[in-house]
Amino acid sequence: MEHLKLNQIIWQVVAMIPEGKVATYGQIARICGYPGHARYVGTTLKQLPDDSDLPWHRVINAKGEIAFPVGSDGYQRQRKLLENEGVQFKQNKIKLLDYRWE
DNA sequence: GTTGTGACTACCA
């Protein structure tokens, strides 16, 4: 996956995250072979169509939190999807030690 | 070219 555009590589990696697990933005960037591009991962996910089949909800920040402001509709959508997969929240955070992919 | 903008992070008080 070398000469593809970065956003396509990112989509590919995100698609690999298994159900019930999560990955951080920085982690995705690293796996893509582009360490330091955490922000761009988010920027790319933002461009996803709502009907995308990509598991974008399994991507969270390094603190184990959803990147959206708490209470925003994006936040609630993502949280619900994760909880449906069995990912549990401790208040507003996920225990990365338990759910981190890889 | 240069500038502004993030669904980010690591570090430090």
Place this chain on the structure above:
DNA sequence: ATGGTAGCCACAA
């Protein structure tokens, strides 16, 4: 734990 800060870097204008 929590908030501020300074790096970060591809991309669009």
